[in-house]
Amino acid sequence: MGFRLGNVSGRAVLVAADGDGVERWFDLERATDGRLPADPMAAVARAADLHEVSAGLDPGDTDGRFDEALDAGIVGPPVPRPTNCFGVGLNYRAHAAETGREPPSVPIVFAKFPSCLVGPRADVELRAEQADWEVELVVVIGAGGRDIPAERAWEHVAGLTGGQDISDRALQFAASPPHFDLGKSRDTYGPTGPVLVSVDSFADPDDIGLTCDVNGERRQDDRTANLIFDVPALVAHLSAVLTLRPGDLIFTGTPSGVGAATGRFLTAGDEITSTLEGIGTLVNRCTA
Ligand code: ZN
Numbered sequence: 001m002g003f004r005l006g007n008v009s010g011r012a013v014l015v016a017a018d019g020d021g022v023e024r025w026f027d028l029e030r031a032t033d034g035r036l037p038a039d040p041m042a043a044v045a046r047a048a049d050l051h052e053v054s055a056g057l058d059p060g061d062t063d064g065r066f067d068e069a070l071d072a073g074i075v076g077p078p079v080p081r082p083t084n085c086f087g088v089g090l091n092y093r094a095h096a097a098e099t100g101r102e103p104p105s106v107p108i109v110f111a112k113f114p115s116c117l118v119g120p121r122a123d124v125e126l127r128a129e130q131a132d133w134e135v136e137l138v139v140v141i142g143a144g145g146r147d148i149p150a151e152r153a154w155e156h157v158a159g160l161t162g163g164q165d166i167s168d169r170a171l172q173f174a175a176s177p178p179h180f181d182l183g184k185s186r187d188t189y190g191p192t193g194p195v196l197v198s199v200d201s202f203a204d205p206d207d208i209g210l211t212c213d214v215n216g217e218r219r220q221d222d223r224t225a226n227l228i229f230d231v232p233a234l235v236a237h238l239s240a241v242l243t244l245r246p247g248d249l250i251f252t253g254t255p256s257g258v259g260a261a262t263g264r265f266l267t268a269g270d271e272i273t274s275t276l277e278g279i280g281t282l283v284n285r286c287t288a
Pocket of ligand 1: 088089134136251253
């Protein structure tokens with residue numbers, strides 16, 4: 001049985017649906033009488049235990065339960081402090097085309113500095129004019145390692161979550177040659193969540209639908225089956241260079257429909273709604 005791992009007020013929680021499909025959020029440490037850790041960064045390395053505990057959760061049990069945690073707006077990023085957080089550029093053909101570039105023959109990897117990470121309901125604090133939306137599937141490493149072959153890559157993934165790779169286009173291309181890291185890493189420019197979902201929860205983890213709406217208008221709509229470099233290829237590519245660690249994040253790239261393609265950017269008051277099949281929805285409001 002799969003698990004759904006979240007973060008409420010900095011504590012790891014497991015999510016279980018009751019008979020009516022209402023999600024109940026359980027404090028991991030309390031639900032296991034201290035056997036499993038409260039720290040989300042420690043919890044993400046315990047995938048086998050999370051499967052077991054999740055299978056035994058009783059949604060009717062009110063001990064250690066956070067009710068309506070999502071509505072309370074206290075849900076943080078499922079993986080708040082990864083050692084490394086990678087982004088991948090131009091990883092869908094239609095997105096490469098809308099930017100006027102050829103599809104890459106080698107993954108275009110940049111850093112999203114972990115300090116930019118916020119939760120699924122957090123405000124995005126705009127600090128410049130050319131802020132853009134990018135809905136993405138985000139891979140969370142469970143069992144780290146180096147030189148992981150593609151055919152074993154999924155064994156090293158704790159689960160999948162959603163993300164917005166909010167991008168300051170002016171900053172991204174300010175230097176010559178361009179250097180993406182800072183333009184992708186302003187404070188609050190990395191909403192993730194709402195939860196981390198174990199790989200076995202998906203009928204096909206290589207084919208997940210994802211959409212992005214801005215103020216209710218559909219801007220992006222694609223499936224991860226159309227990734228140029230799929231999840232196993234990215235894990236193999238990165239782990240050939242450095243040791244992946246539990247909790248490391250890989251933003252896998254965004255579909256076509258970004259604002260830069262049409263010159264429309266985010267402004268204060270905009271609401272970004274990002275939905276990933278089998279994972280859930282992030283709603284992020286832009287503030288000045
Ligand atoms: Zn991106």
